Amino acid sequence: MPFSFKQFHIDDSQCGMKVSTDSVILGAWAPLTHAKNILDIGTGSGLLALMSAQRSQANIIAIELDAQACKAAKVNVEQSPWAHRVKVIQDDIVHYVAQHGAKFDHIICNPPYFLTGPQTQQQNRANARHTNTLSYQDLIDAIEALLSDNGTASLILPTEVADDFFSLIEFSGLNLSAVKAIIPVEGSAQRRVLFSLSRVDQPAQFFEPLILRGKQNQYTDEMIELSKDFYLNL
Template sequence: MPFTLKQFHIDDSGCGMPVSTDAIVLGAWANLSHSNTVLDIGTGSGVLALMAAQRSNASIVAVEYDQASCEVAKRNVAAGPWPERITVKHICIRDYVACSDKKFEHIICNPPYFLTGPQTTDESRANARHTNTLTFQHLIESMQSLLSQNGCASLILPCEVEVNFLQALSVSQLQVSKRVQVIPVRGKTARRLLLELNFAGGEVLEESLILRERDNTYTEEMVTLTKAFYLNL
């Protein structure tokens, strides 16, 4: 369904994964302040690539394995304000690694994360939600190959798969530099994690982000984070 933000419009019809709060929070949180090149892995509707274009002057490559979703992303980018800075490619990330020697200063990804459980018969949606075509190991290997030495990668994951992700990360050169617990409603437990990875390592910066108050209104921190995007803020 159409989804309108302050500076661009997303039509995610036919896309495996519709625009979600996860994507908006990740796209608004990722530290793009010193990034001239950005890679969006599994761009889906193109929302993260467009958010990165709004928040930076970077040149952006957005890769998408699913052909239908790739066509959706291309249309959204073409209709947006920054088509000259975003290139959408129909390719899986492992094939992109094999054919590209380009390094990126920032990599952003809202990856498929369900490891088990029932899957929809819609193949595009199943692949967008489950690690059928992109395992954590393959994602981390790809990020390690494509990230510049001083760059960083930003992801959002459910809390319940953190152990699995960190296990895959432990055999790579990348390390967690920031970890933010995303709490849906004040007083509830965290449901998502924002992770920033880099090659430098060191002490992990631990933070939390509460999205809504108990009356379902956005918290001040959520408003501050997303007011450049949501129409009603």
């Protein structure tokens, strides 16, 4: 069954990466409101591309390597109110960089998370969750090549691997511009990190953590405010 949001629907049944809270948080948090053109790297079902379309007037390119996910994303986009502004392309981002010289005001990506560890036998899901087909270095190189001079890129990673990614940024032409930890339940440890990259060489802003749920498992006011334009029950 499709996952219904307030203004669009997502059928992710053929996608390795399903609709997740991580992607919803990233799509709602990313500072892309005023962007004129946006690139979604590894769009999967097209969720982030459609969230970006809802939040902006930008033209959006959504890149996806997996053929089944790309097909699903195209259908989800065609059935949305923004089909005229979102183009889904099946391609490897490294190949795309080599073939295109366009620059983007905003780049958004919920990348493959895990460098090591056990992998599911379902290959498309394994590729979506692990850096089998997109290494951190390749992703950073792609962002550096495609981001405009005043552009911003927004990503999300598990806390335990974020430092690996940040260490690679130090050797690129990119800089951390904003960092916000995510805590799943009040009183628990942080599990994810939202962050933005830019070419501007200035200290990053570290924001107060986003706590998703209170001790009674209810959404916090900040989480409601962040996601109320998307979730049906808010």
